[in-house]
Amino acid sequence: MSVSLLAQNLTGSEIIKIAGEINELKKQGQNIANLTIGDFDSNIYPIPEELKVGIVEAYHQNQTNYPPADGVLDLRESVSGFIKERYGLDYSPSEILISGGSRPLIYSTYLALVDPGDKVIFPIPSWNNNHYCNLTRAEEVLITTTPENNFMPTAEQIAPHVKGATLLALCSPQNPTGTMFTREALEAICDLVIAENKSRAAGEKPLYILYDQMYSQLTFGSHQHFNPVSLRPELKDYTIFVDGASKCLAATGVRVGWGFGPAEVVNHMKAIVGHMGAWAPKAEQVAMAKYLIQTDKLNAYLANFKGRVQTSLTALYEGIKQLQSEGFAVDAIEPMGAIYLTIKLDFTGKTTPEGTVLNNSTDVNFYLIKNAGVALVPFSAFGTGHEVNWFRASVGTITPEEIQQMIPRIREALSKLK
Ligand SMILES: Cc1ncc(COP(=O)(O)O)c(C=O)c1O
Structure with missing residues (x-):
């Protein structure tokens, strides 16, 4: 071979x-x-008209050089406002990372946190965690979900596996199921992670949550989106959010993703994304920065x-x-x-x-x-x-x-x- x-x-x-x-x-x-x-x-x-026009305009303005490694500041500021307004989350631009779509955020979260042989817990079915475990040589800990729980993992199922695990990868609304965590179900998982981290010795790697909320703006009826940090603010130090424009703006080919989490982890992710050159194109970043603050148009x-x-x-x-x-x-x-x-x-x-x-x-x-x-x-x-x-x-x-x-x-x- x-x-x-x-x-x-x-x-x-x-x-x-x-x-x-x-x-x-x-x-x-x-x-x-x-x-x-x-x-x-x-x-x-189609993507929003104002976004399309903004991208073309940005190219006319020659926004065609390298963007900053962590993303254009205006966009990180717009994202900071967007997540504050939509989820009540407080993240400064320095805790936000922009990348070329959201996949580099997931991969860089794995690379920043997981050493070969580390345990990564994720539900099955789930989207691509198996590939990221493979790429980082992590040990997969699979949680087999059931239709009774809408194929979402439960605290009860996860509890026996948290000892010594490095990462818990969750997604809601979930790909592939289109189902979501209820407040109570996510709270129970959050409490499990908090208790596990309290039990770890100083200097021991904590258990982190990768929280993929790519579809959080696409929820229906009375189904409400919840996230670990709003429910349990003390999880801010241990949660890395994956989010972006691909799904909520039907902009899969525009390639603008945003992630946020503790600066210490996000800074390492930034270095990894930089070495891969997995930035979002600069013109798209400039246009997205302007679009995300047009709240009425966006709504x-x-x-x-x-x-x-x-x-x-x-x-x-x-x-x-x-x-x-x-x-x-x-x-x-x-x-x-x-x-x-x-x-x-x-x-x-x-x-x-x-x-x-x-x-x-x-x-x-x-x-x-x-x-x-x-x-x-x-x-x-x-x-x-x-x-x-x-x-x-x-x-x-x-x-x-x-x-x-x-x-x-x-x-x-x-x-x-x-
Ligand atoms: C749950 C989830 N997260 C992340 C992504 C990656 O999105 P992107 O196209 O921005 O890389 C996808 C794409 O299918 C997804 O379904």
């Missing part, structure tokens, strides 16, 4: 494999509703955007519930936040009209792709076993009309399974 052990151990995304299958069928002229990628069709969900954009995402998620949820009421072995969890719906398709072991047995969730998914023109992602792509018959549906690249059209196709395909 001519590549490093690390490179050999890195696995590609299962979602990319599904995308390959979809593209193949599309080439053959099939119409597939692609609910696989956690992205937006920017013609259905109007979010209200419209959120409403449309919710309409799609609700249409899909109701469609699946309708199938359930007709006797199909399907289920769904009420959408709470993000752009995802959690769907159960209990068809493992069934036989297709061609006589093929569907052995696991991957088989069920490919059956639906070929026979209903609908592509989901099995939770196995997010770390669960292939026997788990729950799936993620992402609504960012389809319209509510397309969702309505897809339900009869699912009904027909599932009714052919014996």
Whole structure:
């Protein structure tokens, strides 16, 4: 082998494999509703107009040189105001780090805190923690979540594992489930971390929380977003927030993320992001700084955007519930936040009209792709076993009309399974 052990151990995304299958069928002229990628069709969900204009303007003003390593000061100031206004969180610009989208924030949190062999606790299903553990050679501590708890990890499940752990990676609203922590559930986890850190000797590495709230502006109905530091201010020294524009402004290709936490940790993250050169483009930073302070415009954009995402998620949820009421072995969890719906398709072991047995969730998914023109992602792509018959549906690249059209196709395909 001519590549490093690390490179050999890195696995590609299962979602990319599904995308390959979809593209193949599309080439053959099939119409597939692609609910696989956690992205937006920017013609259905464009970024805010003022942001778009601001980016173009910034290029006209030649904002094309290196940005400061921790991000343009104006943007860090705007983010400081944004998180104060939205969550009541007090972070000064020096405790905020800007990066090229939010992935570098997650990776640099891992690199700044986790040594090889350190324990990192995270739920399954969850998004990409397995890859970051792999990259940092951390020891994975997996919390297998359950539908009864909306696939969110609980304090009770985490408690046996906190001794000696370095990082607890949490996400709410959660990718892939679109579900969220309740106040009580998150408080119980916070208290666990506080108690664990009190029990550690001076000089011992504490247990940190990586709190990914990328979807915090996309919450529906009465579901409210909570964070560890607002609930338990003493966790400020131990919490690193991951946040950014990719999801809440449908700006996945704009690449502006912001993280915040204790200056001591954020300064190390800044050095790591700097060495990777994973800054956000300067023109985008300049424009984002100006956009985030236009509160009225931002609120109007979010209200419209959120409403449309919710309409799609609700249409899909109701469609699946309708199938359930007709006797199909399907289920769904009420959408709470993000752009995802959690769907159960209990068809493992069934036989297709061609006589093929569907052995696991991957088989069920490919059956639906070929026979209903609908592509989901099995939770196995997010770390669960292939026997788990729950799936993620992402609504960012389809319209509510397309969702309505897809339900009869699912009904027909599932009714052919014996
Ligand atoms: C929970 C969560 N965190 C972080 C990210 C990374 O976002 P970005 O595209 O800004 O790197 C994603 C993207 O899918 C996500 O779902």
